[in-house]
Amino acid sequence: MTVLDKMTALDAPSAPAAEPAGPPPVRVKTFGLEGRSTAPISLVTAAVLLGLWWLAADLRLVSSLFLPHPAEVFHQFLVVARDGYAGAPLADHIGASLFRIGLAAALAIVTGIPLGLLMGLNRWAKGILDTPIEFYWPLPPLSYLPLMIIWLGIGETSKVTLLFLAMFAPICLAAQAGVRSLPVERTQAARALGATRVQLFRHIVLPSALPEILTGIRIALGVGWGTLVAAELIASTRGIGFLIMSAAQFLATDVVFVGIAIISVCAFAFAYAVRLAERVLVPWRGKG
């Protein structure tokens, strides 16, 4: 047998295929989520939870004082939407809360990003600002709420300041992390292309830190909504947090549920908006 014969022999199929050659496609098993969508599972979970709530209320397993019926909550929402609550229309309550969170977030973004970047780049800035930030940010906002009232009064200032302080730290820390994650070679490449220090900052450092900064903003908004009720404990007459606290005093559990639902919808909308911003601003995130 010649070499050529051997090769043809190898090339020929050894036996007729038992199975058709074609799909299904396979993939390498990995650890983790493998990038597959979890949305259907989440939607089913939500439906099941709602169903259980409905069932528990229908069967009167729990007193409606503790767990009002979903239909009752929805009805109460329509009532509050029509008549307002505690002397103000629902839109005013939502508007007041959105204004506070929006203003505090804007302030936190405008100050937190530059200070965080500066702390990531400059030893003195880091040394000086680290102390107050590391000291205050693990504190629960409720613990320094009284100070805010004593120092800043009971108006909007103390509420917005409380929210600002809660939201500032995550954004500032994220901006620092963004600078730290900057690859050395990237700055070297820019310097070898003739970048001045200002250009290096504007064209390289800032865009490199953007993914981390957007993550920080998302976390900050979550923390902001979490602090809202505390902020609106201070002599408020408007706001979703106020609405919840006020309803709780009258044991109006259904109104409490309405308030919680509104907060969760708003918080979800904010988080979704940041995700959209991420998709537009950093489409390259996590790739290459």
Place this chain on the structure above:
Amino acid sequence: MLKIENATVWFEGRDRLVHALDRVNLDIAEGDFVVALGTSGCGKSTLLNAIAGFLPLSHGRITLDGRAIAGPGADRGVVFQKDTLMPWLDVADNVALGLRFAGLGARARRDRARELLALVGLADFAASFPYELSGGMRQRVGIARALATEPDILLMDEPFGALDSMTREQMQELLVKVWHRTGKRIFFITHSIEEALVLGTRIIVMSPRPGRIVARYETDFVRRFAAGATLKDIRLSDRFGPLREEIRDILHADRDEKEAAA
């Protein structure tokens, strides 16, 4: 003329000083393609970093056309082994980044980027983003970017080290074409003897601990390559094999000696 005189570098290691570069002397003239060849730790990257201005020297000096090098600058284009394209910029903007730093207008930047992308064979990818390109294509963009500011010399730190061997050969051909057309001086680092022989007009062989030049060669393989000879022609030519083995012997003998001493 790029002149390196007595370049010496000591690094502060964790518990001792490291002698990374020992009295290196090298001139790179107009049209030279100098390849630094050596095992890892032989100081070739240290030398490149010093020329680029990323690293000051402990002793000695480096001058480019009479000017002492004090820091990085657009007169020396650098191509890195690692991908250093900016992921938020499209290919054309990446290529034109240095021109943007230099204050050129948008139209001039676009025209120059188009020209350079044509040179590296990526004319159709101006609007793509780096994450959409293969490793070889990204390195081509890196070369185009380094050429955009019209540097006096191109410094390349193992630019094809991470590529597969087929892509690597394509890139070598492309680089020789670019070198031939632009007449740029090139300082190129590699640990591949064949790559050094195929690309360099001059080869410096370096040895570690301390990093120094142990042998110098002048070859004309790259000129034949530029004149149209194929890689295969060059590899099969009479002098290629013996020279490759000679350099291999130097590198191995050097390593054995160092290991025996250690």
